Amino acid sequence: MADKRSDELRQISIKTGFMPYAEGSALVSCGNTQVICTASIEENVPPFLVGKGQGWLTAEYGMLPRSTHTRKPRDAAKGKQDGRTIEIQRLIGRALRPALDLKKLGERTIMIDCDVLQADGGTRTASITGAMVALALAVENLKARGKITTDPLGPYVAAVSVGICAGVPTLDLCYKEDVAADVDCNVAMTEEGKFIEIQGTAEHAPFSRAEFGTLLDLAEKGIRQLIALQKQAVGAK
Numbered sequence: 001m002a003d004k005r006s007d008e009l010r011q012i013s014i015k016t017g018f019m020p021y022a023e024g025s026a027l028v029s030c031g032n033t034q035v036i037c038t039a040s041i042e043e044n045v046p047p048f049l050v051g052k053g054q055g056w057l058t059a060e061y062g063m064l065p066r067s068t069h070t071r072k073p074r075d076a077a078k079g080k081q082d083g084r085t086i087e088i089q090r091l092i093g094r095a096l097r098p099a100l101d102l103k104k105l106g107e108r109t110i111m112i113d114c115d116v117l118q119a120d121g122g123t124r125t126a127s128i129t130g131a132m133v134a135l136a137l138a139v140e141n142l143k144a145r146g147k148i149t150t151d152p153l154g155p156y157v158a159a160v161s162v163g164i165c166a167g168v169p170t171l172d173l174c175y176k177e178d179v180a181a182d183v184d185c186n187v188a189m190t191e192e193g194k195f196i197e198i199q200g201t202a203e204h205a206p207f208s209r210a211e212f213g214t215l216l217d218l219a220e221k222g223i224r225q226l227i228a229l230q231k232q233a234v235g236a237k
Contacts, residue, residue, distance in 0.1 A: 006170040006171065007169075007171055008172070009172045009226070010030050010174065012030055014129075014232075017137075022038040023138040023142075024039035024136065024139075024140075026137070026233065028130030030126045032120035032174070033116075033119055033120045033122050035115065035117065035123060036113075037114050037127060037133065039110050039111070039134040039138035040111040041110055041138055043107075045108065050107070053103065054105065055107060055108045055152075057097050057109070057112065058093050060089050060113050061089040061092060062075065062114075062115050063116040063123070064115065067116045067117055088124045089114075092114060092131060096132060098154065098190060099156060110138055112135065114127035121176075122173060124159070125159035129226050133233050133234055135153075136156070139153045140234075155190040155194075156190070157188060157189070158191075158226035160186075160187060160226060162185045162215040162216075163181035163215070166182075171222045182202070182205045183202055183205070183207045184200070184201050185198065186198075187216065189219065
């Protein structure tokens with residue numbers, strides 16, 4: 001959708017069951033960005049939660065070497081994760097935990113993995129959006145196996161990028177728009193319209209409160225559309 005309007009999302013698709021061995025999985029495509037998201041259930045919790053009667057959700061994120069224009073070395077080959085990887089996987093975990101009642105989950109962990117197949121802007125927001133679908137499917141798996149008796153799933157969560165490109169407030173930036181944007185923001189929000197995280201930066205020029213409000217309105221519009229697509233994907237699994 002190269003000719004999309006500035007207030008439109010890129011073409012979105014969510015394919016569930018992409019990884020058949022995972023309790024929940026989805027391949028999410030946002031324009032040319034593609035991310036595999038899986039949710040795995042582990043019957044244990046981190047040491048700081050043992051005996052507290054609640055579960056945990058955490059996330060890992062990675063990019064395949066040729067998901068980008070030039071080869072990105074694997075973190076394993078470097079012997080450590082880079083700062084961007086750590087930042088994004090922590091963001092994914094923070095974004096998804098509000099979608100889950102950890103007490104109702106019981107003493108088990110849901111491990112989210114987001115692996116970028118192709119990057120064209122918005123990999124972190126696509127990861128959150130796809131991982132929400134994988135999480136919902138994993139919860140359905142727990143219910144189907146009789147592992148839980150009360151539903152721990154709360155409000156759906158999605159995320160999208162917004163920015164000011166050549167003076168125009170723009171929704172769902174591709175890489176070309178992202179690198180040239182005067183302002184770049186990532187927004188994670190619940191289906192109730194409540195913010196989880198806002199990451200906003202003036203890349204080339206400061207922005208006003210009024211411009212910021214316009215960007216948040218755009219983000220909310222996009223996120224509501226994304227959540228509708230998430231629910232369609234889960235319902236049609």
